[in-house]
Amino acid sequence: MGKTLFDKVWDSHVVKNIENGPDVLFIDRHLVHEVTSPVAFLGLKNRNIPVLYPNRTFATADHNTPTINQHLPVKDELSANQLKALEKNAGEHGIPYWGLGHEKNGIVHVIGPENGITVPGATIVCGDSHTSTHGAFGAIAFGIGTSEVEMVLASQCIMQPKPKKMRINIEGELSTAVTPKDVALFIISKLTTSGATGYFVEYAGSVFREMSMEGRMTVCNLSIEMGARGGMIAPDEKTFEYVKGREFAPKGTDWDKAMAYWETLYTEDDATFDKELTFAASEIEPMITYGTNPGMGFGISNSIPTAEQIDGAKATFAKSLAYMEFNEGDSMIGKPIDFVFLGSCTNGRIEDFRAFASIIKGRKKADNVTAWLVPGSHKVEAAIKEEGILDILQEAGFELREPGCSACLAMNDDKVPAGKYAVSTSNRNFEGRQGPGSRTLLASPLVAAAAAVTGKVTDPRELMQLQEA
Amino acid sequence: MAYDKFEVLTSTAVPLPIENVDTDQIIPARFLKATERKGFGDNLFRDWRYNNDGTPKESFVLNNAQYGGKILVGGKNFGSGSSREHAAWAVYDYGFRCVVSSFFADIFRNNCLNVGVLPVQVSPEFLEKIFRAIEKNPHTELKVDLPSQTITLSETGESESFDINEYKKGNLLNGFDDIDYLLNLKEDIKEFASSRPI
Ligand code: SF4
Numbered sequence: 001m002g003k004t005l006f007d008k009v010w011d012s013h014v015v016k017n018i019e020n021g022p023d024v025l026f027i028d029r030h031l032v033h034e035v036t037s038p039v040a041f042l043g044l045k046n047r048n049i050p051v052l053y054p055n056r057t058f059a060t061a062d063h064n065t066p067t068i069n070q071h072l073p074v075k076d077e078l079s080a081n082q083l084k085a086l087e088k089n090a091g092e093h094g095i096p097y098w099g100l101g102h103e104k105n106g107i108v109h110v111i112g113p114e115n116g117i118t119v120p121g122a123t124i125v126c127g128d129s130h131t132s133t134h135g136a137f138g139a140i141a142f143g144i145g146t147s148e149v150e151m152v153l154a155s156q157c158i159m160q161p162k163p164k165k166m167r168i169n170i171e172g173e174l175s176t177a178v179t180p181k182d183v184a185l186f187i188i189s190k191l192t193t194s195g196a197t198g199y200f201v202e203y204a205g206s207v208f209r210e211m212s213m214e215g216r217m218t219v220c221n222l223s224i225e226m227g228a229r230g231g232m233i234a235p236d237e238k239t240f241e242y243v244k245g246r247e248f249a250p251k252g253t254d255w256d257k258a259m260a261y262w263e264t265l266y267t268e269d270d271a272t273f274d275k276e277l278t279f280a281a282s283e284i285e286p287m288i289t290y291g292t293n294p295g296m297g298f299g300i301s302n303s304i305p306t307a308e309q310i311d312g313a314k315a316t317f318a319k320s321l322a323y324m325e326f327n328e329g330d331s332m333i334g335k336p337i338d339f340v341f342l343g344s345c346t347n348g349r350i351e352d353f354r355a356f357a358s359i360i361k362g363r364k365k366a367d368n369v370t371a372w373l374v375p376g377s378h379k380v381e382a383a384i385k386e387e388g389i390l391d392i393l394q395e396a397g398f399e400l401r402e403p404g405c406s407a408c409l410a411m412n413d414d415k416v417p418a419g420k421y422a423v424s425t426s427n428r429n430f431e432g433r434q435g436p437g438s439r440t441l442l443a444s445p446l447v448a449a450a451a452a453v454t455g456k457v458t459d460p461r462e463l464m465q466l467q468e469a
Numbered sequence: 470m471a472y473d474k475f476e477v478l479t480s481t482a483v484p485l486p487i488e489n490v491d492t493d494q495i496i497p498a499r500f501l502k503a504t505e506r507k508g509f510g511d512n513l514f515r516d517w518r519y520n521n522d523g524t525p526k527e528s529f530v531l532n533n534a535q536y537g538g539k540i541l542v543g544g545k546n547f548g549s550g551s552s553r554e555h556a557a558w559a560v561y562d563y564g565f566r567c568v569v570s571s572f573f574a575d576i577f578r579n580n581c582l583n584v585g586v587l588p589v590q591v592s593p594e595f596l597e598k599i600f601r602a603i604e605k606n607p608h609t610e611l612k613v614d615l616p617s618q619t620i621t622l623s624e625t626g627e628s629e630s631f632d633i634n635e636y637k638k639g640n641l642l643n644g645f646d647d648i649d650y651l652l653n654l655k656e657d658i659k660e661f662a663s664s665r666p667i
């Protein structure tokens with residue numbers, strides 16, 4: 001029986017298979033940030049051991065950093081401490097560290113691909129669950145806890161049982177204004193937030209083949225929101241083209257060798273999956289969430305279901321609506337909003353800013369909206385300026401902030417106040433995720449842009465028609 | 470990080486019959502700024518437990534003196550969301566040694582096992598039974614027996630077995646962690662690494 005893409009990459013990284021236990025899996029590249037690493041480095045210190053492969057380890061500051069005045073000392077003492085700790089730990093162990101202001105600084109999952117750290121067929125981990133992003137390149141990438149960060153620092157390995165395999169096929173053509181974010185939110189709404197727990201997902205079908213690398217990253221990024229360990233897409237010409245020439249990508253004869261391997265990375269025709277799902281691209285609309293987990297979403301023109309229409313626990317559903325102060329049967333279109341967040345490792349890449357700009361061009365930011373536009377990295381920031389997107393944003397009354405995770409997890413000052421509504425391009429709408437008491441509606445950059453200029457939930461297709469007319 | 474060995478735990482339990490309890494509820498992100506693993510228990514379920522002014526919310530179960538013990542019983546899909554191990558630390562630091570649910574999120578389950586908290590997955594029916602028993606009598610005792618992989622309602626003797634990976638079971642019984650194991654494999658790992666381009 002043939003192997004799947006996932007089997008090929010996983011099996012080639014198994015150092016040892018423990019009977020009735022996990023596999024010891026070799027990790028090619030390890031990304032480290034300030035929040036989940038300090039205790040891991042302390043662990044090494046207590047054991048008096050070094051980082052085994054500093055050259056396979058890359059550190060950046062992103063989770064807990066301000067998005068304005070990054071050239072000034074960080075005001076929050078605890079945040080400043082974490083940044084200092086990472087700089088010191090990286091220095092002591094000889095790990096490249098791209099701190100605030102460094103040209104390579106940005107969100108871990110944005111800078112990995114940008115700098116060629118992310119390559120097909122690799123195993124990549126990071127102490128952040130959205131590490132699944134890197135699966136867009138045909139890598140096995142997943143988030144780990146701090147004990148595991150320590151394991152990888154100490155031994156470049158992790159111990160995990162091999163997950164089950166799922167394939168999600170989507171064929172056909174996406175409709176107008178349906179972005180990769182909508183594809184992902186659609187899948188999660190179908191599977192629920194636990195529907196893929198225990199599985200590693202491969203995305204297949206024409207929709208993903210046609211998608212840009214940025215779009216594939218958005219989809220793989222959200223794999224974790226349906227409970228999956230990670231998601232991946234077979235590498236193709238687009239992937240190779242993207243990786244080629246980037247700083248940490250193989251060069252010269254190493255490139256040729258790598259290519260020979262990468263071209264073998266696809267699922268064989270006769271390979272089988274533990275579970276397989278198929279959807280039609282035409283089913284997908286621009287999506288929005290109305291509840292307090294990413295599975296509580298639907299096409300933007302729908303109304304909130306009633307408790308009877310819900311399969312899961314009614315009490316949990318009611319609690320969620322009470323938190324959001326929404327009622328059963330409410331239409332989402334027209335709901336007033338207060339904040340818009342464009343950014344995060346889900347939608348903080350150049351394509352997302354292009355999409356946002358396409359809607360706001362020639363319009364004005366709504367007065368009742370506070371907008372945080374946060375590029376995923378300095379490279380994205382530079383591209384925004386170079387492509388003239390900054391001018392469009394400024395003409396419409398928006399400001400651009402400096403890179404970082406920002407309101408995705410609201411560890412810094414970018415917190416949505418209690419009771420306020422935010423249309424957010426990030427990945428989680430949990431209670432209080434964007435600040436204590438905050439209410440999050442997850443959506444694509446197009447839907448976020450439509451909300452930013454109208455001050456309420458608006459179908460972006462309406463604004464696009466006006467533009468065309 | 471070393472932790473206490475886990476063998477048989479007999480204790481009352483704290484019920485939290487809510488589904489999809491996510492890691493942002495277990496420990497909100499703003500409490501992740503520490504550089505040491507200390508004091509996370511104080512902020513376990515922070516926003517459900519306390520009002521904005523820091524006073525306890527009477528209605529939340531951790532503030533109800535009737536309930537206590539070393540076992541936390543949660544609804545389906547417990548621990549979904551982030552990879553932050555801080556969530557498992559907070560559970561441990563508060564004093565729980567075992568979390569029972571009918572379904573766990575993957576990374577959270579793993580993190581628990583790595584810090585010495587035993588995640589016990591039971592059937593939805595048995596979970597209901599536990600919730601009902603605690604509702605009737607908050608002093609209901611549960612016995613979690615790791616060597617025999619069973620969980621029992623002490624009062625009625627009703628019992629169910631649970632799964633755990635043999636290797637992880639050994640670790641918990643002995644208070645070992647994975648790093649000890651991996652450090653012993655170093656030579657194999659180095660040899661393997663030489664065949665993997667960076
Ligand atoms: S943007 Fe959000 S999800 Fe992405 S790395 Fe930062 S905190 Fe994690």
